[in-house]
Amino acid sequence: MRNSAILSLAIGLLSLLLAASPLAGGPESLAEDPLKLLAALAWVLALALVLLVLAIAAWVLKVLGWWSMCRSGMRRFYCVTKYAVLLGPVIGVALLIAGGVALALEALRGGAFAAEGPGGASEWGALAYALPGLLAIAVANVIEGVSILDVGLQVGVKALAVGAAVHLSTALLLPLQLLAGTPSLAALGGGFASGLGAVWSAASALASLLLAAGFHLAKRKVIGSEAQREAAGSA
Amino acid sequence: MKLSERQLVLLSVALSAAVIAAALSALALRRPPAPPAAGAGYVAVVRIDGPIAYRTSQLALLGSTASVDDILKLLDSALRDPLAKAVVLRVNSPGGSAAASEALYLKVRELAAAKPVVAYIEEYGTSGAYMAVLPAARILASNSSIVGAVGVYASVITYSGLFEKLGVRVYVFKSGELKDVGSPFREPSEEDKRVLQSIVDGVFNLFKERVLAHRRIANASEVFSGRPFLAGEAVELGLIDGVGVLDDAIDLARRMAGLPKGAPARELKPPSPGLLRLLLGGASLAQMPVVPRVEVLAMWPPPG
Numbered sequence: 001m002r003n004s005a006i007l008s009l010a011i012g013l014l015s016l017l018l019a020a021s022p023l024a025g026g027p028e029s030l031a032e033d034p035l036k037l038l039a040a041l042a043w044v045l046a047l048a049l050v051l052l053v054l055a056i057a058a059w060v061l062k063v064l065g066w067w068s069m070c071r072s073g074m075r076r077f078y079c080v081t082k083y084a085v086l087l088g089p090v091i092g093v094a095l096l097i098a099g100g101v102a103l104a105l106e107a108l109r110g111g112a113f114a115a116e117g118p119g120g121a122s123e124w125g126a127l128a129y130a131l132p133g134l135l136a137i138a139v140a141n142v143i144e145g146v147s148i149l150d151v152g153l154q155v156g157v158k159a160l161a162v163g164a165a166v167h168l169s170t171a172l173l174l175p176l177q178l179l180a181g182t183p184s185l186a187a188l189g190g191g192f193a194s195g196l197g198a199v200w201s202a203a204s205a206l207a208s209l210l211l212a213a214g215f216h217l218a219k220r221k222v223i224g225s226e227a228q229r230e231a232a233g234s235a
Numbered sequence: 236m237k238l239s240e241r242q243l244v245l246l247s248v249a250l251s252a253a254v255i256a257a258a259l260s261a262l263a264l265r266r267p268p269a270p271p272a273a274g275a276g277y278v279a280v281v282r283i284d285g286p287i288a289y290r291t292s293q294l295a296l297l298g299s300t301a302s303v304d305d306i307l308k309l310l311d312s313a314l315r316d317p318l319a320k321a322v323v324l325r326v327n328s329p330g331g332s333a334a335a336s337e338a339l340y341l342k343v344r345e346l347a348a349a350k351p352v353v354a355y356i357e358e359y360g361t362s363g364a365y366m367a368v369l370p371a372a373r374i375l376a377s378n379s380s381i382v383g384a385v386g387v388y389a390s391v392i393t394y395s396g397l398f399e400k401l402g403v404r405v406y407v408f409k410s411g412e413l414k415d416v417g418s419p420f421r422e423p424s425e426e427d428k429r430v431l432q433s434i435v436d437g438v439f440n441l442f443k444e445r446v447l448a449h450r451r452i453a454n455a456s457e458v459f460s461g462r463p464f465l466a467g468e469a470v471e472l473g474l475i476d477g478v479g480v481l482d483d484a485i486d487l488a489r490r491m492a493g494l495p496k497g498a499p500a501r502e503l504k505p506p507s508p509g510l511l512r513l514l515l516g517g518a519s520l521a522q523m524p525v526v527p528r529v530e531v532l533a534m535w536p537p538p539g
Binding site (some may be wrong): 075076077080124127128131134135138139142143145146147148150154168171172 | 237238240243244246249250251253254255258259262265498
């Protein structure tokens with residue numbers, strides 16, 4: 001889980017590069033020079049691919065981590081967390097894809113983009129279709145955050161508890177994100193610099209940093225206490 | 236401080252519920268203005284786009300047309316809907332078949348007798364499209380739109396020369412001399428030309444009468460020469476009432492219907508054609524110029 005948090009931090013930092021890419025100003029800004037546009041597109045695609053691979057790796061490590069926690073028998077709730085972390089993003093992405101397909105069909109029929117006078121009917125429609133998927137991911141994040149908070153409190157590592165609190169706050173920021181604009185799935189998953197912008201990205205990056213440090217300290221503490229116990233046993 | 240299993244579950248449920256409730260509330264807050272409530276009233280906007288024709292018309296085979304069947308249904312729904320207090324016809328059409336334009340004209344006349352109708356010409360509002368919107372209480376147009384082309388034409392294309400070169404012979408057996416008027420397999424005779432011209436004149440006279448019944452025309456000889464006019468000239472000639480943008484037409488419709496300024500404008504759309512039809516019929520979506528063989532109330536040459 002420590003490695004997963006480190007990967008999440010890396011994803012957050014790389015996504016800043018993505019946000020700063022020349023395409024961020026819109027492809028129109030590069031329309032005059034097709035070569036530059038192609039280069040920028042290739043850069044963005046490569047970076048997006050790297051981010052996707054890192055995100056999947058972080059997710060796999062996270063699932064394996066909670067799998068071990070569940071097997072340790074410390075808490076039954078960790079087994080719930082294992083399934084939430086495993087299934088939450090899968091269900092969320094499936095719902096987002098289904099929402100995208102439904103939105104596209106609606107658009108083809110002229111419903112989602114129906115002219116209702118000025119007012120973002122289409123944007124609202126997109127939000128409404130994306131919401132179930134986003135909520136599935138957010139709920140998985142909440143369950144994971146509560147479990148991390150519990151681990152932090154049990155082991156007595158403040159960084160972990162604070163990291164969990166920040167992690168939970170990013171999930172709770174979802175409604176604000178909805179109010180401000182279309183949320184990004186990436187921001188929910190790993191701390192991409194987008195959506196609500198600086199606040200969300202900063203909170204996600206901070207959470208990843210604290211969790212990485214917290215899990216590292218927790219591991220050392222557990223190993224240290226086990227060594228002490230063994231020493232006491234042998235004495 | 237340590238949490239029990241029960242507390243962990245309760246905390247997760249409470250936080251998840253908070254996230255879901257807040258997200259749903261945020262979504263509800265961002266919801267765009269709802270369709271008008273009962274009794275509120277709105278301005279219905281109906282588009283008349285492309286060459287006007289019935290779905291089965293020869294014109295429809297040549298590309299995307301404004302299917303009169305669909306437009307008539309939309310106008311009917313605007314007529315029946317008591318909340319549609321006024322109607323704006325959003326026109327971008329060079330005209331079309333005489334019969335389809337006539338059907339549209341009659342429906343617009345019926346509609347205009349029941350509620351305020353304002354026509355707004357975006358790019359083209361010529362010939363049959365212009366005739367169709369004549370009963371509107373007001374006709375506005377975009378400053379750079381083309382209006383008028385009040386007239387009728389029919390074109391006959393013959394292949395007799397081509398067939399002769401190919402060695403193809405066509406034998407026609409007919410009950411009367413004029414039964415195959417306009418046949419593409421022979422050159423039109425003088426009598427054919429007379430008959431076709433009389434049909435064109437007959438349709439034109441009807442068109443002319445309608446223009447004179449609905450508009451005060453300043454220079455009849457110029458207007459009925461069949462030429463199209465820019466919107467500014469069309470105002471001077473009395474073909475339209477003014478130039479502006481779509482919002483001006485909607486505002487005018489609101490005022491005429493006594494609706495408040497914020498009353499919504501809602502575009503009425505034909506029912507979904509279905510995904511399969513969209514996929515299979517996609518090729519016909521491209522706009523193509525119309526080369527008609529029937530009498531046509533359209534600007535000539537058609538806009539490409």
